[in-house]
Amino acid sequence: MPITFSNVFYTYNPKTPLENAALNGVDLTIEDGSFTAIVGRTGSGKSTMVQMINALLSPSQGEVVVNEFINAADKKKRTKKLYKVRGQVGLVFQFPEYQLFADTVEKDVAFAPKNFGLKEEEALEEAHKALREVGLDESFDKRSPFELSGGEKRRVAIAGILAFHPNILVVDEPTAGLDPRGAFQMMELFEKVHKAGTTVILVTHDMNIVLRYADRVLVVDNGKIVRSSDPETLFFEDIEKYSLETPLLYSFVKGLSKRGFPLDPGKIHDVDSLAAEIAAKKGDKR
């Protein structure tokens, strides 16, 4: 079942001097099995939205439906034991390495599956699988998570979410602070998870990643969804007004068009397709 937000509002610290409206009427649908990117400037309300999917926050108005769970402002409409939605939605916070606490890596990764009802041995088994999936071999299992490097810690934390096989995976800025190689591996991992049938929702500031991996983009500004489209269409428009940066590939294409070499942006998704397009065009001219 898809995720839907209908007319969702959220206000932090209501009726105090620190009142702050984070969401101002969000309407959206995220289809099952999609790879959706949520982009927008800092403080636009992305994190608030993401936390509602996981029932960490409840809307002040409107309702959020995730699978069969209803997270509504009206308490009577809310699904009982709403927190159970967390077994289906895996939420990876920004800098998830700060949530590690167990004395060994495997115990930390097995923590969530155990909380969601698996037995000790089953949970450990899932933990080992998840660790292999994120690319950490057996030698890491018994080590303390605190002696690992930053990138490794993050992988452990993400394995801790993948281990309970959520059918919706929400990741907030997973590549922040990683080196390019680490970031690439991280994204390839999410791509793999997506290919296996999981709905992936990605919050990011990196438009190159959005172009490369996402099949849909939601632009959030001032607590509202201002654009919802596929990345190719969006990036060919003027997106600077939302403080978004045009992906490198598209600024290249835009530069070429300006100099009298127009290309069809709908066909360009990566370097290969760009090269093919250019070659085809040159072929025409010859």
Place this chain on the structure above:
Amino acid sequence: MKFSLGRYVPYDSLIHRIDPRAKLLAILFLMICIFFPYQSWAMTFAVDGAIFLLLVVLLYMTRTKIVDILRSLKSLWFMIIFLLLIYCLIPTTEPTFPLAFEVAAWNWRVYWDSFLQAAKILLRLMMMIELTMVLTSSTKPLDLTFALEWYMTPLKVIHFPAHEIAMIISIAIRFIPTLLEDTSRIMKSQESRGVSFSHGRISKRVVSLTSLIIPLFVSAFMRSDELANAMECRGYDPRGNRTRYRLLKAKWYDWVFLLFCAAVFGVLLWFSIDPRFNALLLFPAEVH
């Protein structure tokens, strides 16, 4: 983040604008006033009532909400029971008021005095809480530490580390919201991993708590390490002679407020010492 009691609220009232040094001293004056002893019950409650009225005015000026004040009193119910119990158990030797009840078998007599005693202490405790609320809700914590440092400066002569102490206090205060934010962030991420901090068996809750406390400690230590490095990079030396960006300057209304509170203090001190006043309106039974 929850809106906690007595936390600084950024309004722009007259009380907010008063120099923190003047405010600290003035509030201290008022706080001492609350605890002056008087011989007669009438005088005690008359003066306490007057201070209470003054407090209501101050609270109104800082725009503290009635709900907040009531919430601050909610925690006092335990005190009420405890105080009543204590005063009922302590025998009244020279009662002013008639007997409330007695248990003849245990030779236990409780006079209305006990209840009045308890009421007096409660009223005074309550006033202390409200007074602190006036101070903390209208003064930025950092301004308060500046004020503290200013008062401690003369002690530097005897090598008292006034600046260091003020720095430690201000860093501690500065990091309260940061740590609260960390706490709520870690709680949320552990909740996403299926932890429940509010229900479950005790053994499970202990594990939930460790999953919160350990990451919190890790991040707190990391922050303090980073802060120490950042301070050292900027050449911080606690013994250095430094100028200040925020200069505190006393204005006329600071003096008015301070002098007013000092006057209240003076008058009440006189009332409390001078037998003509502190024994005003003695009940016949109070004359021994």
